[in-house]
Amino acid sequence: MKRASLFTAVTLTVIGLAGPTLAQTPKGPLVNGEWLEKNLSDPKVRVVEVSVEPGLFERGHIPNAQNVVWHTDLVDTVRRDIATKEKFQDLVRKLGIDKDTTVVLYGDNNNWFAAWGAWIFKSYGFDNIKLLDGGRKKWEADKRPFDSRVASVAPSQVSIGEPNSKLRARLSDVNDAVSKKSNATIVDIRSPDEYSGKVFAPPGSQELSVRAGHVPGAINVPWVRAVNEDGTIKSADELKKLYAAAGIDDSKPIIVYCRIGERSSHTWFVLSQILGYDVRNYDGSWTEYGNTVGLPVVNVAGTVWGGK
Amino acid sequence: MASEALTSQDKAYAHRIDAPQTATAPGSPASFAFVPSLVRLLVSAALLVVLAALAYVLHLNRQPGLSLSLLLGAAFGIVLQRSRFCFFCNFRDWFDRGDPRGLFGILVALAVGIVGYAVVFGAWLPDPSSGRLPPDAFIGPVSLVLPVAGLAFGAGMAISGSCVSAHLYRLGEGSATAPFALIGTVIGFILGFMSWNTLYLTQIVGAPIVWLPHWVGYAGTLVASLIMLALVALWLSRGGQQRSQPVDDTPWRKILIHRWPAWIGGAIVGVIGMVAYLRVAPLGVTAEIGSRARQIASVTGLSTGRLEGLDTLRGCVTVIRDGLVSNNGAFIAALVVASFAAAFVSGQFKPERPTAGQASRGVIGGILLGWGAMTGLGCTIGTLLSGIMAGALSGWVFAVAVFTGIAATLLVGRRIGALG
Structure with a gap:
């Protein structure tokens, strides 16, 4: 120590x-x-x-x-x-x-x-x-x-x-990206368990969605990967490498989301303010997308809401 | 060893201190007074050193909340035990014998705490009229459930012989009733969870949350609350003032063996209340008991569902925690250990074998305590003491209901011969 x-x-x-x-x-x-x-x-x-x-x-x-x-x-x-x-x-x-x-x-x-x-x-x-x-x-x-x-x-x-409005993504912007009407990269910054659909929300969270999983095509880079052990944000070079390795760079506009839009603000800050990429925060996030009737969802874990 | 025997004055105090137990339980009180006082002193001192060392280790490991909770819990336990800060016994001294001194201790605690809270509030929330409430102060909704919870809690106090905080320090005195009362409290909490959703949706959800400084400012609240306490004090002493016999003994024995004057205990409780609010959270003793009860309820399937709106309310609200020790858990543990240390050194640690009567009254009273504390969002410490200190109307309403509940239960219980 x-x-x-x-x-x-x-x-x-x-x-x-x-x-x-x-x-x-x-x-x-x-x-x-x-x-x-x-x-x-x-x-x-x-x-x-x-x-x-x-x-x-x-x-x-x-x-x-x-x-x-x-x-x-x-x-x-x-x-x-x-x-x-x-x-x-x-x-x-x-x-x-x-x-x-x-x-x-x-x-x-x-x-x-x-x-x-x-x-x-x-x-x-x-x-x-x-x-x-x-x-x-x-x-x-x-x-x-x-x-x-x-x-x-x-x-x-x-x-x-x-x-x-250029800093904010709405549900329609996400739908456009899913249906390839736009070329935006969607980044899901939640934990791998939320992304895969194993859990509906982090433990202790009230705001739930009635479906688990993620937006089709979204890339999972948990927000925590952008910070060091002591909570400080990694250097711009490290960040650039880290996101490039996941296929995220400044070649395409980016949409970030999480559960209610607060953790994704963290990644929005890192990508837009530090790396200077074109990023919108989707504050509706999973509690809007995952609750919307009729939208496609990827649920790798196969979790069923309310089922045993 | 003979010189260690209690003086007649000690006996008089010991009688009063243990009145609720000795009155009901002849049992076999094995007083540890025969242990030489030096040994008792060393054992008690060692326990307090262990608590202090634990607090220091937590402090070094950057756990200021846990560390402070441990220290405040220890201080609280010592003061409760030494000054017998027991809402029920103090009320009964006045109710039965017209002696208001114990209740004065509670009034002093409230007065000191009200001033202390106002000092803190003034720094944290300079403008109380903004519509915002001071963070995590126990300002609860005033619905019909609140007086009902207070009446149940008061009845539980009369039946089991104490409120929850006093049962905790009595645990340190070796009380035979306290363990059963605490088991009953857990059961009562589970019953509270089972009735919560109905009560919340029909009564509590639309109930006003009244914070007096919002309406009359800090100055107005201070003046009104202190006048109220003074009027209560006048009313309590209308039967004539009782003269306290000055205790003639060495200072050490006055501190370690004799009962502290109730008003001194009350003043220290008021200061602890303010410091706890300033640094950790308002004083309360049922949050940890409640969250353990909620775990039991959820494991056994008695109450697995969601408790509507509970997380949005202020008070000793129970949240489901992981297995780690919470601030309130550390506070309670230190309270019990320190009250044992305080009782042991003074020769007031008297473990008893419980009688069937003690066990059943403990459990039945405890159930009422638990149900009242769950639905009233706290007990005599959380809702009543910390609530009134914070200028919450809910604290005053709960106080009136609790004392009414004690009086009614004592009157009815004695008439039917169930209570002594």
Whole structure:
């Protein structure tokens, strides 16, 4: 264990030395804890936590961070949809975010919901959106401080337009890809057991589909393959190789999906923001496709819903 | 060894401490008072050191939730045992003898906790009117089920001689009733699961979830709650104040052997409640019992289906867990071990052979406790104590129902000769 932590420390030092000059906003879509800790009081940097476990933010968050609740803030709570323009505008104004603010998102669960947040921010035309590499877990593991007080911020007067539909895939886009009307590559980022149809949903998940399996033609690359042991995202070169080996590259547009669209936001972020591919997130995901009457499904495991 | 015998004052305390058991069970109380006090001290200290070491190992392994739960559970167990923080016994002292001191302890715990929660809430949720509830605080729905659950829970307390938390610390005192009451609680939980869907769909689903600060702000809630507690205290002491006899003994014996004044125990419980909410989760003792009961119910096929809406509610809600120890499990285990340590050092560990009466009253009372705690989404610690501290209307409603349930059961039970 000691050896492992020593190794990590050495690796971190090497990365730190090779990294960009500190205090300047990093060019890429990721920031590390070291940079963030030095820039927490910068009024042009707004740190936003998007975690799913209740009470996590309140019991301790990155100093000056603001809290966003996925279940109520980033979605429409009545229709199944992303937050409306009006709702999201109210939210970003309250968070004091302007068009030129650098927004750093982070959260629990390997940044799944933070990545969903990044996808929504990007959809509504915010360009300076970054993820804290490794999320809460890495920040904590690096022994950086948490705070339980909520910082008050001056609201902004930003105005936003309709969301950019080019970042989002709808059921019709998926159908077009299945029936070869479009040449999009579909990537299923769920676990191999969900992909094969062995299970309907990960253990403990409420939102179920009444059919198991995957979209015909979808390639299975579980989201977790894009991250290192410590939760940070792999280097661009590694990612490029990894996805190319599965037949995913920038030659064709890509559609990613999972169960409800949150884990696929993670892969959407990796493919679009880090590798620069043309990617749409299909937030309807398996709970829409797998429940739609009459659509073709591949169920390798042969699991039957409700049957013994 | 003779010098280790309890003083007459000790005996007076011991009598009160064990009143619910000795009154019903002559049994054969094998007091461990004959063990020299140094040995008792060492055994108890060793147990606490083991708990502390475990907590430290968990802390080193980046399990802050488990580590803190262990420490808070130990502190809670010691305070419950030393100050006899037992909702039922304290109520009965007042009900039978007009002595309100034990109930004052509960009022002090609530007052300290209400202030502590307000301090935490102010930092976490500066604007309580936003419509959002503070995270995982025990703010439950107020439906007809809640007073019914409270009445059942109160009846269970009167029949079994304690609430769930007191049975847990009594386990550490070697109580003969406590194991049966806890078995009954598990059965009661399973019955609760079986009745849950009907109750939820007909009563609970549309019930209002009332968080007082949302309506009257933090200041309003603080003032209203504290005035309410003061009025209750005035009403309880209307029969004239009882003078406490000052205990004349060495400080060590005051801490290790004599019962702590109830209000000091209450103040510490209030602080533990606030710290637990700040760092881990609100105080509660039935989440782990409930999830184990749910596992049993699902393995035996008694209740396999889905429990509607349970995951969306606040309280000691039971979730199906894997085999690993949960925070609440660590809390409960430490509570029992530490209360044993506290009881053992003071010579109050008196294992008894259970009588048939104790066993049956334990199981029957326990079933009512379990059913009430499941459908009421918590017990006297979770729904009542943590709920009132959090400014939940559900906490007050449950409190009224629980004490009404105890009084009614005692009156009826004594009239028909079933309760002493």
